[in-house]
Amino acid sequence: MRIISIASQKGGCGKTTTAINLAAALALNGCKTLLVDLDPQSHASLGLNINSQDSIYNVLSNITPRKLKFKDIIVKIENNFDLAPSNILLGTVEQELAEEIGRESKLKQELDSLNNSYDYILIDCPPNLGLLTINSIRASKEVIMPVETSRFSLVGVERLIEITDLIKERLNHTVTYNILVTIFDSRLRHSFSMLDKIRKEFGQKMFNTIIHINVKLKEANVMGSSVINFDKYSRGAKDYCSLARELMLSDRKAAISNLKDIKEKMQELVKQKSKExxxxxxxxxxxxxxxxxxxxxxxxxxxxxxxxxxxxxxxxxxxxxxxxxxxxxxxxxxxxxxxxxxxxxxxxxxxxxxxxxxxxx
Ligand SMILES: Nc1ncnc2c1ncn2[C@@H]1O[C@H](COP(=O)(O)OP(=O)(O)OP(=O)(O)O)[C@@H](O)[C@H]1O
Ligand SMILES: [Mg+2]
CATH class of the missing domain: 2.60.40.10 (Immunoglobulins)
Known part of the structure; x- marks a missing residue:
């Protein structure tokens, strides 16, 4: 089960668009995927036409009279694609948990109850670095940081990296992060100079895939659908399918290096045994x-x-x-x-x- 936060404190940089469409692309590729909407704005839920009474709030809150587990709130969107929806009540949970011991690990504990029943869990974070985002990073092994090629977005990324370092220090939990360039407008020279700057700064920590600006992504969102369902031949659909493939490939590479490890250990064992x-x-x-x-x-x-x-x-x-x-x-x-x-x-x-x-x- 790969748990991935999609986070940035910068508003409107493509977190929710990435969460929805990457989840849909992974599902299309046969990966069982859960999208967790951890933003009280509920944009991911609304972007999939889900307006639910029960939400992550009922899972994380300890004072709600209707306490639920993750499996109780999950809504099926498509084949292989489930959603754990949010609603406005989630906004109160940060305050509720403020005094609680272990408040940073609440989401992780609840996700553990899913017992590895998904290949991927994507978490759409709110545009701030509060307790919900910290919970998300604590529950994840990886963070995707969308960066729009605008002037201010890099400041957001640097702050988020500071937070992941802090989580490592305080909670002894390490995450890897990768920058995803989003809303890239190839008609603007400025976009290319920003891309250069991001490459210089983050080099290896970037996805090869770039998400281009594409009106179909906006239209699909308004229609309450993933772009893959809305227009599978659009640039947006192709970009997110390419991102899904890149993620899946990194999975395979990890598996292969794991296999190499095992092979080397076996060879060592055979060598030792053969000495006898x-x-x-x-x-x-x-x-x-x-x-x-x-x-x-x-x-x-x-x-x-x-x-x-x-x-x-x-x-x-x-x-x-x-x-x-x-x-x-x-x-x-x-x-x-x-x-x-x-x-x-x-x-x-x-x-x-x-x-x-x-x-x-
Ligand atoms: N590649 C793209 N091409 C065109 N429009 C896009 C693209 N990505 C996102 N958008 C649009 O930009 C707006 C903001 O995107 P989105 O909601 O994904 O950002 P966000 O980071 O989740 O925002 P917030 O910080 O408020 O949660 C939306 O209207 C979305 O449809
Ligand atoms: Mg969002």
Missing amino acids: FIEATFRIAAPSAHNVYVAGDFNNWTLDEAYKLKTHNGVWFAKLPLKQGHYRYRFVVDGKWQEDPQNNNTEKNPFGELDSLLDIK
């Missing part, structure tokens, strides 16, 4: 045989596929890793047990036949 074993070679000439096994103390005298010999020009052989020790063994040639004709070191067994002996040192 010494390779013993078993060989017998049997040109007309169809199958030859070796059985002994090392495999409880069973005819095991792992102990089947290979043949080359009528000579059968196997190289087997054995621990140090003293072993008795026999060959089984086409079902017939016999001692190793090349090995004079033998011992009589209870059946009156000879077992071959092998010392691994």
